[in-house]
Amino acid sequence: MSxxxxxxxxxxxxxxxxxxxxxxxIFETVKSAFECYGYAPIETPAMENVKTLTGKxxxxxxxxxxxxxxxxxxxxxxxxxxxxxxxxxxxxxxEKALRFDLTVPxxxxxxxxxxxxxxxxxxxxxxxxxxxxxxxxxxxREFYQCDADxxxxxxxxxxxxxxQLYDDVFTKLNIPNVDICINNRKVLSGMVELMGxxxxxxxxxxxxxxxxxxxxxxxxxxxxxxxxxxxxxxxLDTFLNTKNVGDLFSLLENSLIGKKGLEELKFVIDNVTKLxxxxxxxxxxxxxxxxxxxxxxxxxxxxxxxxxxGSIGGGGRYDxxxxxxxxxxxxxxxxxxxIDRIYLVMEELALFPDNIDVSTKVMFANFGDDEAxxxxxxxxxxxxxxxxxxxxxxxTKMKKQMTYANNKGVQFVIMVGEDEMESGILSIxxxxxxxxx
RNA sequence: GUGAUUGUAGCUCAGCUGGUUAGAGCACUGGUUUGUGGUACCGGGGGUCGUGGGUUCGAGUCCCAUCAGUCACCCCA
Numbered sequence: 001m002s003x004x005x006x007x008x009x010x011x012x013x014x015x016x017x018x019x020x021x022x023x024x025x026i027f028e029t030v031k032s033a034f035e036c037y038g039y040a041p042i043e044t045p046a047m048e049n050v051k052t053l054t055g056k057x058x059x060x061x062x063x064x065x066x067x068x069x070x071x072x073x074x075x076x077x078x079x080x081x082x083x084x085x086x087x088x089x090x091x092x093x094x095e096k097a098l099r100f101d102l103t104v105p106x107x108x109x110x111x112x113x114x115x116x117x118x119x120x121x122x123x124x125x126x127x128x129x130x131x132x133x134x135x136x137x138x139x140x141r142e143f144y145q146c147d148a149d150x151x152x153x154x155x156x157x158x159x160x161x162x163x164q165l166y167d168d169v170f171t172k173l174n175i176p177n178v179d180i181c182i183n184n185r186k187v188l189s190g191m192v193e194l195m196g197x198x199x200x201x202x203x204x205x206x207x208x209x210x211x212x213x214x215x216x217x218x219x220x221x222x223x224x225x226x227x228x229x230x231x232x233x234x235x236l237d238t239f240l241n242t243k244n245v246g247d248l249f250s251l252l253e254n255s256l257i258g259k260k261g262l263e264e265l266k267f268v269i270d271n272v273t274k275l276x277x278x279x280x281x282x283x284x285x286x287x288x289x290x291x292x293x294x295x296x297x298x299x300x301x302x303x304x305x306x307x308x309x310g311s312i313g314g315g316g317r318y319d320x321x322x323x324x325x326x327x328x329x330x331x332x333x334x335x336x337x338x339i340d341r342i343y344l345v346m347e348e349l350a351l352f353p354d355n356i357d358v359s360t361k362v363m364f365a366n367f368g369d370d371e372a373x374x375x376x377x378x379x380x381x382x383x384x385x386x387x388x389x390x391x392x393x394x395x396t397k398m399k400k401q402m403t404y405a406n407n408k409g410v411q412f413v414i415m416v417g418e419d420e421m422e423s424g425i426l427s428i429x430x431x432x433x434x435x436x437x
Numbered sequence: 438g439u440g441a442u443u444g445u446a447g448c449u450c451a452g453c454u455g456g457u458u459a460g461a462g463c464a465c466u467g468g469u470u471u472g473u474g475g476u477a478c479c480g481g482g483g484g485u486c487g488u489g490g491g492u493u494c495g496a497g498u499c500c501c502a503u504c505a506g507u508c509a510c511c512c513c514a
Contacts, residue, residue: 010506060512063438101514129514134438136508143514206512290513310514338514367472402474417472431474 011133011141021357026173026339026346027126030146033169034124037161039148042123044105047096054097056104056324058202058293066098066130066141098130102147103294103334104321110151110332111325119152119330126339138309138341147315149334151322156264159298159317160271162335163282166302166313169337171278174351177305178280183288184265184298185316187248190258191239191286194251195232204228205289208236212287216240245269245284264298294318300335304345312341362389363410365401367417375416405431 008014015023047068054062070093078092099105102125110117126146135141148165150158163180170178188208192201203226211219220233242248245266252258265284272282280302290299297317304312315335322330346352362382364375375391382389392401405413415427429436 007505058512064512131513133513134511135506139513145514312514314514336514341514365473397471398473399470400474401472404474406474413473415472419472427472429473434473434475436473 009141011135011139013140013142017359018357021359022346022352023339023343025352025356026342027146029172030169030337030339031124031126033165033172034146034148036168037122037148037165039122039124039150042106042109042125043127044099044102044109044125046098046128048099048105048108050094050097052108052325053100053104056294056321057100061100064131064133065100066132067094068096068098069093070095099127100131101129102127102145102336103149103318106147106149106151106334107318107321107332108325110330111322111327114327120150120155121152122148122150124148138344140340143338143340146337146339147334149332151332151334152330154331156267156298157271158333159264159268159300160275162300162315162333163268163272164275164277166300166335167277167280170280170302173342173346175304175342175345175349176279179283179303179305180277180280181283181285181288181301181303182265182268182298183285184261185289185295186257186261186297187252187265187286188261188289190252190255190261191236193255193258195228195235197228197232200226200228202293208287209289211240239286242286243284261297268298290314290316294321296320297331298333307345307348309341309344311338312345313337357409360388360390360408360410362387362412362414363401363405363408364389364391364414364416365398365405366392366395367415368395371395371416371418371421374421375414378414378416 050065050067053065057065067090074093078089080089106123106125110121124147126144128142128144130142133139133141148162163182166178166180188205189198189201192198192204195204197204204223207219207222207226210222214222220236223233223236224230238251239248242251245262248262249259252262269282269284288299288301290301295316296319299316300314301311302313313336315333317331317333319331320328321332322328364372364379366372366375372391372395379389379391392404402413411431413429413431415429420426427436
């Protein structure tokens with residue numbers, strides 16, 4: 001057999017222990033916040049049926065779904081003729097796909113288990129998802145999402161709580177200068193309605209989302225080339241120049257859906273303002289749109305302003321996701337934490353506490369079989385007391401054992417040799433100070 | 438799908454306008470110290486220079502192709 005160079009697929013990663021200690025620190029923080037707000041854990045499988053996933057994320061999203069080839073002689077069951085192309089072939093030889101996010105599988109879960117669930121249902125989920133994207137900074141083909149969703153209620157109190165939840169987590173993680181951007185898809189619908197371009201909604205909204213990146217002129221250019229009329233663009237201008245939510249009411253007076261969206265927006269903002277946030281800022285941003293097109297109401301996106309990276313979290317309300325699976329009129333709302341990006345932000349700003357990567361507190365040096373046997377009961381006692389400890393497995397040179405302890409960040413090394421066994425008094429060395437007794 | 442950029446030891450890189458046995462630091466390992474790490478000193482192993490072709494007396498260095506990584510656009514966490 002030939003030696004293959006060890007490698008892993010594009011956009012996927014190994015995590016070393018050092019990295020895992022830090023990742024777990026983030027996971028734990030998020031998890032305890034979720035539980036503190038009354039969310040309960042669930043998990044769903046890595047793969048879903050392709051049909052469950054397709055059509056929920058837009059055309060672009062569908063292309064980025066990782067599909068899993070059927071097992072066995074799949075080609076013999078396929079129908080091949082001269083019209084067969086990749087797309088029609090894929091349909092015949094693929095029936096499973098890796099999950100693309102946690103929200104759609106969750107909607108499926110809710111419908112499938114509806115008889116066992118008490119509504120409103122609050123769950124959290126922290127699992128990996130896969131996207132066949134081109135990797136770059138803060139963007140991988142396998143990454144983790146931590147989602148909290150509540151489904152089965154239209155109450156806007158949920159939105160208010162989710163904003164607080166974001167604030168709680170980022171405050172606990174000590175990430176400064178966090179903006180929680182908020183908008184409402186209904187407000188955008190109202191605006192597009194006034195522009196007389198309802199059929200171009202998706203296009204307009206995607207273009208609008210780029211405003212802070214490419215500037216107003218380019219946005220208008222792109223919209224015009226997509227068929228938006230000049231008059232419509234001046235309406236857009238009025239909206240963009242209105243910073244205050246209250247002032248939008250007069251603009252959207254004639255749009256039923258727009259007014260509804262504004263009322264929702266106002267409720268959330270007012271209540272959050274009343275309760276106050278610890279460290280994050282709630283920012284109304286009319287240009288916030290979000291690509292995933294299952295959102296229907298309030299939408300949220302979180303940015304860490306001190307680091308150049310995409311959003312570190314996002315979410316919103318979806319009114320109709322479960323109807324795809326045959327359960328109508330169930331509204332849900334949720335948020336997602338992008339923990340890989342949060343990791344990068346914390347790394348860049350050096351926000352990780354330095355005492356989170358210690359595993360073994362006490363190590364027994366190994367001087368030989370008899371000495372090792374003497375240590376084992378002591379080890380048992382330490383462990384029973386909840387002190388993480390280990391015995392170096394072989395009696396190699398002291399230098400090597402000490403180096404091992406040092407690199408692993410062990411705090412104390414206990415020497416048990418002949419003298420100690422006889423006297424019963426052990427030598428303990430503090431690895432930090434070098435002191436020994 | 439589009440564009441830019443990089444590929445030399447396990448890791449981070451140096452290698453000038455092509456010139457003989459390809460270097461450093463870190464890591465690993467042996468010793469100074471037969472029971473002591475993190476600091477010191479001495480030694481050792483490890484590379485067909487991403488791959489394939491071409492130019493040349495001679496290619497890590499120049500040209501072409503190909504593969505892989507990284508970054509940006511699209512889109513997104």
